[in-house]
Amino acid sequence: MDIKAINNERMPAALGPYSHAVRAGDLLFVAGQPGIDPEMGPLADRSFEAEARMAFMNLRRVLRAAGLELDRVVKTTVFLASAEDFPSMNSLYAEFFPSSPPVRSTPIVALPRGLRISIEAIAAY
Numbered sequence: 001m002d003i004k005a006i007n008n009e010r011m012p013a014a015l016g017p018y019s020h021a022v023r024a025g026d027l028l029f030v031a032g033q034p035g036i037d038p039e040m041g042p043l044a045d046r047s048f049e050a051e052a053r054m055a056f057m058n059l060r061r062v063l064r065a066a067g068l069e070l071d072r073v074v075k076t077t078v079f080l081a082s083a084e085d086f087p088s089m090n091s092l093y094a095e096f097f098p099s100s101p102p103v104r105s106t107p108i109v110a111l112p113r114g115l116r117i118s119i120e121a122i123a124a125y
Contacts, residue, residue: 001025008065011058012036015112020062026125028066032079032118033058034111042113048085049092052117056096059119068123073102075122081111089117 005019012034014020021030035051036042038058060070078089086106093101102121111118 006062006066008061010038011061011065012038012041021066023066023125028063028068028072028121028123028125030059030062030121030123032077032120033062034113034115034118036115048116049088051115052085052089052092055117055119056092059121060096063121063123066123068125070096071100072123072125073097073121074124075103077105077107077120079107079109079111079118079120081109081116083108085116 001024004023006021006023006028007019011020014031015034018031020033021028033055035046035053035055035058037054038061063069063072078093080086080089089106093104
């Protein structure tokens, strides 16, 4: 099986020693994408919706760097820092995955650096 790391300078810098994504055969495994603007970095006092929208856009950036689109995603895990943000995230999820949405888990966890959302995914070629 061919394994290849996918990284792209247009994406936010990884928050640790890992790749944005790894292609393994016909699957792409995408690391958790935060709602950090790749050009401006973290923005203070942003609404949850603005941060979440950026996280979905970063997920799309990683997929595109690997030659895929959101419609190839089969599974996501959306990590939220607060259950109160679930309705807003759910609305954005429906916007970014308007038809045949992928399987999803949404654990409530403590996220690093004050993040409120991080989205990881598995996509198929």
